[in-house]
Amino acid sequence: MNNSEREKTVREPLFHIEKRGDISRKKGLLIRGIAILAALIVSGVFSAILLKGNPFVFYEKIIDGAVGTERRIWNLLRETALLLGVALAIVPAFKMKFWNLGGNGQVLVGCLATTACMFYFGGKVPLGLLIVFMMLAGVIAGAIWALIPAIFKAQWKTNESLFTLMMNYIAEGLVAFFLTIWVKTGSGVLNPMRDYKVPEVINSSFIPIIVIVLLTAAMYIYLKYSKQGYEISVVGESENTARYVGINVKKVVIRTLIISGAICGLVGFLLSGAIHGTVSKATHGGMGFTAIMVAWLAKFNPLIMAGTSFFVVFLERGVAEASSYFGVTNTAFPDIVTSIIFFFIIGCEFFIQYRLRFRAKKKSGIAAEKTVVKAEKKDSVEVSEESDDSAKAKKEDKA
Amino acid sequence: MVFIIGAISIGITFLYGCIGEILTEKSGHLNLGIPGIMTFGAAGGCVGVSLYMGGLSDPNNASWFFLILFSILTAALFAAALGAIYSFLTVSLRANQNITGLAITTFGVGLSMFLMESTVDKTYFAKASTYFVKSLPFAEKLGWFGELFLSHGVLVYLAITLALLMAWVLNKTRVGLHLRAVGENPATADAAGINVTVYKYVATCTGSAIAGVGGLFYVMDYLNGSWEYGIEAMGWLAIALVIFTMWRPNLSILGSFLFGGLYIAAEFIVGASSSQKELLKLLPYVVTIVVLIITSVLDSKENQPPAALGLSYFREER
Incomplete structure (x- = not known):
C-alpha cells in the first residue's frame, strides 16, 4: 500500500477494492457467521420497531413458535x-x-x-x-x-x-x-x-x-x-x-x-x-x-x-408465530425477516470475494483501520458491521 | 369501446413497470425486484394519500393537484428506496442480480402487506381515487374521440409522456448514450470517463421510482382505491413486456395496451363459462412465451438486450 508515496494533489478515494486471491475456509465461515448474526440483530430490532414490542421477547417467541x-x-x-x-x-x-x-x-x-x-x-x-x-x-x-x-x-x-x-x-x-x-x-x-x-x-x-x-x-x-x-x-x-x-x-x-x-x-x-x-x-x-x-x-x-433450508423454515415459522403474538397474523413478517437475512448473506459474499483497503492517513503514514462508510439509512448497520468485519479479516492477514 | 378503454387503463400499469425496468436494464441490471418495488410503491402512494387526506380538516375539499403530486412523490420515494437497496447490493457489493431481485420482491411485498394491513388508514381511498380518475374537463364534449383519448386520469398521460421522454433521452441525448454504453460495455464506458457506478445507481433508482408510480396507478386508478396484491403478477408481466417491446420505451406504449387487452379479454367474451374464462386469463402469459420464443428464434442484431445485462462490473477484472 503505497498511498502515502503518491502526490498530495491526487485525490484518493476513501477505500480501494481489490479481489482476494483465495480465502481460507475458516475466514469465509467467520464472515458468513457475522453476517447472519448482524442480520438477526437488524431484523429483530426492525421487527420490534414495527411491532412496537421488545426484541428479546420477539426472539423468544421465534424459538417458541418454531x-x-x-x-x-x-x-x-x-x-x-x-x-x-x-x-x-x-x-x-x-x-x-x-x-x-x-x-x-x-x-x-x-x-x-x-x-x-x-x-x-x-x-x-x-x-x-x-x-x-x-x-x-x-x-x-x-x-x-x-x-x-x-x-x-x-x-x-x-x-x-x-x-x-x-x-x-x-x-x-x-x-x-x-x-x-x-x-x-x-x-x-x-x-x-x-x-x-x-x-x-x-x-x-x-x-x-x-x-x-x-x-x-x-x-x-x-x-x-x-x-x-x-x-x-x-x-x-x-x-x-x-x-x-x-x-x-x-x-x-x-x-x-x-x-x-x-x-x-x-x-x-x-x-x-x-x-x-x-x-x-x-x-x-x-x-x-x-x-x-x-x-x-x-x-x-x-x-x-x-x-440452510432448516434455518430459513425455522425463521419463517418462528417469526410467523412471533408476529401473531404481537397481533399481526398475515405472512408479512416471515417475508420481511427472511428477506432481510437474505440481503445480509447476499451482501456478505462481497467481503468474501473482495477486500477493502482503506486510504492511509497522510500524517501517520500507517494504514487506518477505521472508516466511516456512508450509506442509506437502512443499510447503515449492515455496512458498518461488515466493514468492521473486513477490518478484522485484514488484521488476520497481517498476523 | 369499453374494451379499449379498459385495455388502456390496465395497460398503463404495465407501462410504468415496463419503462422503469427498461431504464434499469439499459444500465446492465436485470431487476427482478420490480414486482416487489411496484407493490411497495403502491403502498407508499397509499401512505401518501392517507397522510394527505388525514391531514386535511375537511377531506371533501382536497386539492386535486397536491393530492396527486404528494402521492406520486411518496410512491416514487418508497419505490426508489427499495431500488437503492437493490443497487447497493448489486452495484456496490456486486451481488447476483437474480437472487437479489427475488429477495427484493419478497421484501417489498411483505413490507407492503404489513403497512397496508396494520398501519395505513384506508378511509379516504375511495374518495381520493375519484381525484385520480378525473378526466380532462372537455372530454365529454368531443364524443368518441374524447372518450377514447381524453377520458383518462392524469397518471395515464404522465405514463405516456414519460415513455416518450425516455425514448428521446435514451436515443437522442448524451446522457442516454452514456447510459447505453454502461449497459453494453461498462469497461469501455469507464475508460471513456463515464462514472459507471453513478449511472447504474441513478438508472436503477429512477427506474424503480417510475415502476412504483405504476403501483400507485393500479391501486388508485384501475382498482378505484381498493388494495390488492395483484400488483406482483403485474410486475412480472411488466418485465416480460420489456422483452416483448425489445427494450424500446416508445414501442412499449403500444405493447402495454396490447397486453392490457389480453389481460382483460376474458371478461369481455360473451357466453364464456367460468372454466373457459380461467383459460382465457392465461392469454397474456402464453403470448409472452410465444413472443420470447419468436424473438429468440429470429435472433436479430438490433433486438438484443444490453450486452452486459446481468453481469457485475469490477474495474480490475479482465
Whole structure:
C-alpha cells in the first residue's frame, strides 16, 4: 500500500477494492457467521420497531413458535424437508446456469396431476396402485413443465428465467381451471380426499421427510460422483469448454431440466398426495423462489442445503408465530425477516470475494483501520458491521 | 369501446413497470425486484394519500393537484428506496442480480402487506381515487374521440409522456448514450470517463421510482382505491413486456395496451363459462412465451438486450 508515496494533489478515494486471491475456509465461515448474526440483530430490532414490542421477547417467541410443541417440531421438519426437496430440484439447473425460476409452477403441476389421479381414479383402483399412479403423474407433469422451456433454451437460447416465470402463472391458471370443473358448487375449493392419500406412518409428515432425506443423499452422490453431475458443472462453468471436450450441451440441458422438474413434481406429489389431499393455486407456498435462495446460500451443496433450508423454515415459522403474538397474523413478517437475512448473506459474499483497503492517513503514514462508510439509512448497520468485519479479516492477514 | 378503454387503463400499469425496468436494464441490471418495488410503491402512494387526506380538516375539499403530486412523490420515494437497496447490493457489493431481485420482491411485498394491513388508514381511498380518475374537463364534449383519448386520469398521460421522454433521452441525448454504453460495455464506458457506478445507481433508482408510480396507478386508478396484491403478477408481466417491446420505451406504449387487452379479454367474451374464462386469463402469459420464443428464434442484431445485462462490473477484472 503505497498511498502515502503518491502526490498530495491526487485525490484518493476513501477505500480501494481489490479481489482476494483465495480465502481460507475458516475466514469465509467467520464472515458468513457475522453476517447472519448482524442480520438477526437488524431484523429483530426492525421487527420490534414495527411491532412496537421488545426484541428479546420477539426472539423468544421465534424459538417458541418454531419448536415450542411436538406438533410444531414435526411441522418444522416437514416444511424443511419440502423446501429442501424443491431446492434439490433447483440445484442441477442452477449449477448449469439455467435460471429455473419455475419451481412454483413445476411443483404445482405435480400437485395438480396427483390430485387429478385421486379425483378420477380414487376408489376405482386399489390404493397401492393409485399411489403409484399419483406419483408417476406428479413426477411426469413436473418434468414436462420444466422440459418445455429447456427445449427452447437448448435450441434457440430462449430466455429461460422469464419463460419459467410465465409457466408458473400458467400452472396456477390451470389449477383454477380444473377447480372450476371439479368443484360443482363454484366455490373453487376442493375438499381434501383423505381416503386416497398415502397412508400415514406416525403422522402425515413422516413419509415426506424420509423421501427427501433419501433424495438428498442421492442428489449429493449424483452431483459429486456421477459423470452426468460432472457434465453439469462443466456446462455451468463454460459452454465452450463443454463443447470442446465433446459434451453435447443441448442434451445435458434437456436431461438436467427433466431431472429438475421431476423432483419438483415429486414434491408436488408429496404435498397433494401425502399431506393436503387437495390442490389450490397457493399449494406451492412460494417455495420455488425461497428454494433458489436456500440453494444459493449453500453454494449448491445438497448437504449444506439441509442446514440452510432448516434455518430459513425455522425463521419463517418462528417469526410467523412471533408476529401473531404481537397481533399481526398475515405472512408479512416471515417475508420481511427472511428477506432481510437474505440481503445480509447476499451482501456478505462481497467481503468474501473482495477486500477493502482503506486510504492511509497522510500524517501517520500507517494504514487506518477505521472508516466511516456512508450509506442509506437502512443499510447503515449492515455496512458498518461488515466493514468492521473486513477490518478484522485484514488484521488476520497481517498476523 | 369499453374494451379499449379498459385495455388502456390496465395497460398503463404495465407501462410504468415496463419503462422503469427498461431504464434499469439499459444500465446492465436485470431487476427482478420490480414486482416487489411496484407493490411497495403502491403502498407508499397509499401512505401518501392517507397522510394527505388525514391531514386535511375537511377531506371533501382536497386539492386535486397536491393530492396527486404528494402521492406520486411518496410512491416514487418508497419505490426508489427499495431500488437503492437493490443497487447497493448489486452495484456496490456486486451481488447476483437474480437472487437479489427475488429477495427484493419478497421484501417489498411483505413490507407492503404489513403497512397496508396494520398501519395505513384506508378511509379516504375511495374518495381520493375519484381525484385520480378525473378526466380532462372537455372530454365529454368531443364524443368518441374524447372518450377514447381524453377520458383518462392524469397518471395515464404522465405514463405516456414519460415513455416518450425516455425514448428521446435514451436515443437522442448524451446522457442516454452514456447510459447505453454502461449497459453494453461498462469497461469501455469507464475508460471513456463515464462514472459507471453513478449511472447504474441513478438508472436503477429512477427506474424503480417510475415502476412504483405504476403501483400507485393500479391501486388508485384501475382498482378505484381498493388494495390488492395483484400488483406482483403485474410486475412480472411488466418485465416480460420489456422483452416483448425489445427494450424500446416508445414501442412499449403500444405493447402495454396490447397486453392490457389480453389481460382483460376474458371478461369481455360473451357466453364464456367460468372454466373457459380461467383459460382465457392465461392469454397474456402464453403470448409472452410465444413472443420470447419468436424473438429468440429470429435472433436479430438490433433486438438484443444490453450486452452486459446481468453481469457485475469490477474495474480490475479482465
